[in-house]
Amino acid sequence: MARRRGIMSDQLKEEIAKELGFYDTVQQEGWGGIKARDAGNMVKRAIEIAEQSMSQNSNLK
Numbered sequence: 001m002a003r004r005r006g007i008m009s010d011q012l013k014e015e016i017a018k019e020l021g022f023y024d025t026v027q028q029e030g031w032g033g034i035k036a037r038d039a040g041n042m043v044k045r046a047i048e049i050a051e052q053s054m055s056q057n058s059n060l061k
Contacts, residue, residue, distance in 0.1 A: 008046055016042050016049075 006013075013031075017023040022038045034042075 012046065012049075013042065016045050020045065 014023065014026070017026050017034075017038075020038065020041055022034055025033050025038075
């Protein structure tokens, strides 16, 4: 099975992990060490950030 490349940059993932409070786990165990709930919350937060960015960009037009 081919490994899929992530859409989020490593920098964004790290920033969100810090914001949500599980970056220590990422540093110690890697991304595979985080809980499914944390991964879901990270995706949810990334979507919120993207939506905010799109909203701001549409307001500039």
